[in-house]
Amino acid sequence: MPPNAFFSGLSRRSLFSALAMLPAFSGAILPISASAQTAASTGSPLPSWNEGATKQAMLDFVAAVTREGSPDFVPPAQRIATFDNDGTLWVELPGSTQLTFALDRVKALAPMHPEWKDKQPFKAVLENDMATLAKTGEHGLAELVLASHAGMTTEEFEKIVVDWLATARHPRFKRPYTELAYLPMVELLAYLRSNGFKTFIISGGGIEFMRPWTERVYGIPPEQIVGSSIKTKFQMRDGRPELFRLAEMNFIDDNVGKPVGINEHIGRRPIAAFGNSDGDLEMLQWTTMAAGRRFGLIVHHTDAEREYAYDRKSPFGRLDQALDAAVVNKWTVVDMKNDWKRVFAFE
Amino acid sequence: MPPNAFFSGLSRRSLFSALAMLPAFSGAILPISASAQTAASTGSPLPSWNEGATKQAMLDFVAAVTREGSPDFVPPAQRIATFDNDGTLWVELPGSTQLTFALDRVKALAPMHPEWKDKQPFKAVLENDMATLAKTGEHGLAELVLASHAGMTTEEFEKIVVDWLATARHPRFKRPYTELAYLPMVELLAYLRSNGFKTFIISGGGIEFMRPWTERVYGIPPEQIVGSSIKTKFQMRDGRPELFRLAEMNFIDDNVGKPVGINEHIGRRPIAAFGNSDGDLEMLQWTTMAAGRRFGLIVHHTDAEREYAYDRKSPFGRLDQALDAAVVNKWTVVDMKNDWKRVFAFE
Numbered sequence: 001m002p003p004n005a006f007f008s009g010l011s012r013r014s015l016f017s018a019l020a021m022l023p024a025f026s027g028a029i030l031p032i033s034a035s036a037q038t039a040a041s042t043g044s045p046l047p048s049w050n051e052g053a054t055k056q057a058m059l060d061f062v063a064a065v066t067r068e069g070s071p072d073f074v075p076p077a078q079r080i081a082t083f084d085n086d087g088t089l090w091v092e093l094p095g096s097t098q099l100t101f102a103l104d105r106v107k108a109l110a111p112m113h114p115e116w117k118d119k120q121p122f123k124a125v126l127e128n129d130m131a132t133l134a135k136t137g138e139h140g141l142a143e144l145v146l147a148s149h150a151g152m153t154t155e156e157f158e159k160i161v162v163d164w165l166a167t168a169r170h171p172r173f174k175r176p177y178t179e180l181a182y183l184p185m186v187e188l189l190a191y192l193r194s195n196g197f198k199t200f201i202i203s204g205g206g207i208e209f210m211r212p213w214t215e216r217v218y219g220i221p222p223e224q225i226v227g228s229s230i231k232t233k234f235q236m237r238d239g240r241p242e243l244f245r246l247a248e249m250n251f252i253d254d255n256v257g258k259p260v261g262i263n264e265h266i267g268r269r270p271i272a273a274f275g276n277s278d279g280d281l282e283m284l285q286w287t288t289m290a291a292g293r294r295f296g297l298i299v300h301h302t303d304a305e306r307e308y309a310y311d312r313k314s315p316f317g318r319l320d321q322a323l324d325a326a327v328v329n330k331w332t333v334v335d336m337k338n339d340w341k342r343v344f345a346f347e
Numbered sequence: 348m349p350p351n352a353f354f355s356g357l358s359r360r361s362l363f364s365a366l367a368m369l370p371a372f373s374g375a376i377l378p379i380s381a382s383a384q385t386a387a388s389t390g391s392p393l394p395s396w397n398e399g400a401t402k403q404a405m406l407d408f409v410a411a412v413t414r415e416g417s418p419d420f421v422p423p424a425q426r427i428a429t430f431d432n433d434g435t436l437w438v439e440l441p442g443s444t445q446l447t448f449a450l451d452r453v454k455a456l457a458p459m460h461p462e463w464k465d466k467q468p469f470k471a472v473l474e475n476d477m478a479t480l481a482k483t484g485e486h487g488l489a490e491l492v493l494a495s496h497a498g499m500t501t502e503e504f505e506k507i508v509v510d511w512l513a514t515a516r517h518p519r520f521k522r523p524y525t526e527l528a529y530l531p532m533v534e535l536l537a538y539l540r541s542n543g544f545k546t547f548i549i550s551g552g553g554i555e556f557m558r559p560w561t562e563r564v565y566g567i568p569p570e571q572i573v574g575s576s577i578k579t580k581f582q583m584r585d586g587r588p589e590l591f592r593l594a595e596m597n598f599i600d601d602n603v604g605k606p607v608g609i610n611e612h613i614g615r616r617p618i619a620a621f622g623n624s625d626g627d628l629e630m631l632q633w634t635t636m637a638a639g640r641r642f643g644l645i646v647h648h649t650d651a652e653r654e655y656a657y658d659r660k661s662p663f664g665r666l667d668q669a670l671d672a673a674v675v676n677k678w679t680v681v682d683m684k685n686d687w688k689r690v691f692a693f694e
Contacts, residue, residue, distance in 0.1 A: 207611070215424070221424060222615050241637075282581055285583075
């Protein structure tokens with residue numbers, strides 16, 4: 001983190017990448033696949049996953065660690081599974097939901113800030129000039145984040161997030177962002193929990209941006225969310241206690257930060273980890289490079305028709321080192337196009 | 348926190364108070380009460396609590412928030428209860444278990460540090476000169492903490508804590524420290540959980556000092572422990588990932604830090620909070636000064652015979668503002684001498 005920059009509850013890497021991606025994606029509104037299959041309920045676990053090596057690897061792992069007497073048996077209390085959020089559990093293109101939220105917040109607050117009309121990066125946001133916005137770089141992003149994420153109580157921020165999600169729609173799918181959770185991954189979360197696992201999100205995104213909706217969408221409660229955060233301050237105002245959100249970074253939960261965040265919040269080493277970018281590399285290493293049966297998985301975005309296709313060369317969610325490490329460490333790589341029978345619940 | 352001082356996973360207030368207390372308590376080895384009663388199993392909840400207003404207040408609260416159709420009903424997912432540790436769940440005198448651990452560690456490491464024989468605060472520790480040690484103040488304490496809590500991996504530190512607890516004995520009770528949990532509070536934890544509550548520890552003590560034993564002693568898993576912490580760093584060493592403990596403070600989970608720690612780790616406001624000192628004041632305020640039925644409780648140490656008696660005037664675990672606030676906010680105050688039928692399981 002540059003000493004003078006503050007990033008509010010957001011992954012610097014993810015957000016800056018998202019910022020850089022905006023011009024490329026503006027206007028690229030693709031149709032939803034008309035050929036999305038509706039999975040027949042078979043009664044077997046993971047119905048939205050096609051049969052094959054990927055699905056079998058997950059079933060084999062769960063069987064091995066849950067079968068009493070198995071050499072790989074793991075007691076339920078130690079069955080910790082950690083999931084990245086953006087691009088692993090829900091759509092992260094065209095520009096990260098949280099960045100879209102920040103831009104919308106700046107527009108909503110603009111009437112109270114007439115000076116923004118002539119001041120970057122706000123001017124670019126208000127004029128929808130994404131190319132200029134991207135050029136403002138880290139400093140511009142920090143200003144946007146502070147203007148949109150700090151300066152209110154935790155309860156006020158939660159309401160802002162909930163209200164925004166109620167009306168915001170994804171530019172391509174024309175759906176609320178919370179409907180853009182990947183159905184196969186939601187099934188996987190439930191399958192793991194039904195086998196005694198405790199599921200956590202370990203995201204570069206803002207912890208307070210996720211908590212208002214993760215229980216409803218993923219079945220993961222607020223206390224099992226780990227993310228980036230700004231500092232808060234306890235104070236009494238008019239005789240009532242409150243936590244006020246400060247314009248100061250607390251923790252960046254990405255890359256090398258993910259194992260640190262896992263240790264701070266969970267205090268146990270996971271036995272399974274799920275990600276989709278180089279930001280998840282260290283979490284996957286920390287989880288799998290240890291004694292006992294372990295499971296690492298990468299969601300590889302190979303489906304431009306139903307979702308998006310991007311990996312090593314993408315400025316967003318770069319997946320380069322982690323794809324190489326997957327071979328060395330025998331992590332399972334999901335081929336979204338071929339492994340997923342359905343992508344979304346609404347299909 | 349003074350800008351140049353580092354405190355490792357410990358509450359500054361608690362530790363400094365503990366340090367000041369050491370001379371007064373050295374040699375004050377009191378006998379265990381011979382008249383400890385053995386509670387007959389009655390089949391009713393909280394058998395180690397005497398009947399009376401305190402016990403009834405707890406039963407009434409739990410009944411109100413768990414009874415379907417009650418105006419005070421709280422869904423299970425929102426039944427969050429937070430507990431201080433030192434002096435609330437286990438004995439904190441004569442000098443905080445974690446400080447005792449730090450002193451023992453310094454002695455154990457002394458052969459590798461011959462310079463300590465002539466250097467304060469180490470010299471005072473090695474000579475058992477607690478009066479001089481107390482005079483070294485914050486700076487001395489910081490040096491002790493760094494020497495004993497940082498400079499190793501998280502896994503190495505866990506083993507050090509486990510090994511120490513296996514042999515260390517409390518100077519008065521001659522028992523392992525983990526046997527000095529208060530039986531009535533252990534019953535209360537279990538009673539709350541049997542009524543759908545999720546129980547958390549929110550302690551000024553070090554998070555990694557508690558996690559190795561809280562599941563066994565209190566039934567609270569590592570991921571439900573919040574405490575003070577030092578920073579850790581992810582690194583690969585000899586091709587294996589590790590988290591290395593740095594000589595740099597991360598978070599002090601005491602006083603105004605407790606609501607901050609609760610929000611960071613749990614992300615919901617508790618509906619019940621339990622403490623025993625002014626270090627718990629803000630946690631109790633944050634928990635109880637909000638809409639809906641709430642419960643605040645203070646353990647008042649009134650039993651010099653079976654445990655200890657201390658409150659407002661004690662340099663350790665000062666209980667002054669919180670006792671006044673208890674009256675205003677209608678928090679329940681436990682009179683240990685009269686409310687607890689038994690104090691420890693070994694009685």
